[in-house]
Amino acid sequence: MLIIGAACTGVAVVALVMLSAAGILEPVPAVQIALAVVTLAAAAVIVMSGRRTDGKALRIDARTKRHEAALARTEQSLAKLAGSLDEFTGRLEEAGRLQARGVLAALGEDRMELAAQAERLELLAGTVARIDTTVRESAADLDELRKLRHDHEQLATVTGGAAAAVRHLGERLDTLETTLREGQADLAGSVRQTYAQLEALVDLRALLQPRAPLPRLRGWAASPDVLRLLIERIAVDRPGLVVECGSGSSSVWLGYAVQRSGGGRVVALEHDERFAETSRDLVAAHGLQDVVEIRHAPLTPWTSEEAETIPWYDTSAVSDLTEIGLVFVDGPPGATDPLVRYPAVPVLLPRCADGAWIVLDDTARPAEREVADRWLRERPELAGTSYPAEKGAMVFRRTPR
Numbered sequence: 169m170l171i172i173g174a175a176c177t178g179v180a181v182v183a184l185v186m187l188s189a190a191g192i193l194e195p196v197p198a199v200q201i202a203l204a205v206v207t208l209a210a211a212a213v214i215v216m217s218g219r220r221t222d223g224k225a226l227r228i229d230a231r232t233k234r235h236e237a238a239l240a241r242t243e244q245s246l247a248k249l250a251g252s253l254d255e256f257t258g259r260l261e262e263a264g265r266l267q268a269r270g271v272l273a274a275l276g277e278d279r280m281e282l283a284a285q286a287e288r289l290e291l292l293a294g295t296v297a298r299i300d301t302t303v304r305e306s307a308a309d310l311d312e313l314r315k316l317r318h319d320h321e322q323l324a325t326v327t328g329g330a331a332a333a334v335r336h337l338g339e340r341l342d343t344l345e346t347t348l349r350e351g352q353a354d355l356a357g358s359v360r361q362t363y364a365q366l367e368a369l370v371d372l373r374a375l376l377q378p379r380a381p382l383p384r385l386r387g388w389a390a391s392p393d394v395l396r397l398l399i400e401r402i403a404v405d406r407p408g409l410v411v412e413c414g415s416g417s418s419s420v421w422l423g424y425a426v427q428r429s430g431g432g433r434v435v436a437l438e439h440d441e442r443f444a445e446t447s448r449d450l451v452a453a454h455g456l457q458d459v460v461e462i463r464h465a466p467l468t469p470w471t472s473e474e475a476e477t478i479p480w481y482d483t484s485a486v487s488d489l490t491e492i493g494l495v496f497v498d499g500p501p502g503a504t505d506p507l508v509r510y511p512a513v514p515v516l517l518p519r520c521a522d523g524a525w526i527v528l529d530d531t532a533r534p535a536e537r538e539v540a541d542r543w544l545r546e547r548p549e550l551a552g553t554s555y556p557a558e559k560g561a562m563v564f565r566r567t568p569r
Contacts, residue, residue: 407493416500532560
């Protein structure tokens, strides 16, 4: 089409030139007509070229779409193929693992069996070696024993006395070892007890803050732990009257506790007149003479309902006492009579208030334990429990009537 258009344009231009040369057309109009023909031809060529280009573009687009569809189908086929390959590969791996497990299990059992056999062989070889060594040593020892037998027979008479001495020494060593162990146990118990008493004494001093020096506790005097028990009862129950069987530094501690609780008084019974005077001086040194009264009550025979005679404080010293809230039984001294503390409950319990407390010291001794047992048997209104004090203690309470 382009060639035909160009040829027609050329013919038209040539015709115009010939007409102009022949004088039929003026040169200028001929040139204008020729230019118009050329322009129309160029426009026709451009239009034809655009159509041709559009046609090619449509064909290329159709071809591209066909190729894309083919690629999509190819991708789907490849995806299916890849899935099949993955599945097949998984099956192969699983089969390989199962087969490998079987092989490894068989190999493991064989190796374990071989290892066990090797271990048994090593043990057997070691046993054989030890037996051989023992046989050789036994043979050498037998020769040596043959050589020493004669010497042993000659020395038998001499070593008999030495053997007896060695046995005696061994027995003494055994006895010494036993004594040492017992001593260590006693020492450990003593250290623990000393610490407990120091702890109780620190508590007493911190709580009551005595105004003057006090005699030592423990020994004949009450121990700090039982005093702490008494002071706790005073702080809780605030008894109006506290009676102490015995006197001394414990009387001062009880006086401080009663004074700190806000009221009440302490009456201490003392069988020894000189010691009673010493206790009064101690009470006065602490400024407690308005709270603590030391009464001299010599020991006199006391007769029970069963006509049993036991030495105890002169009962006239307690004839005016009533509504006693707390009784501390730490006297008379146990050396006076095994049951010297027994009359305290028969004499004082009728003078006690309901709910009164009675504390018996020194129950680590058999005599005081017997006294405590008799009180519980004979006085059903009393309930008692043991208290882990240094010298042992029993705490009784009179149940309300």
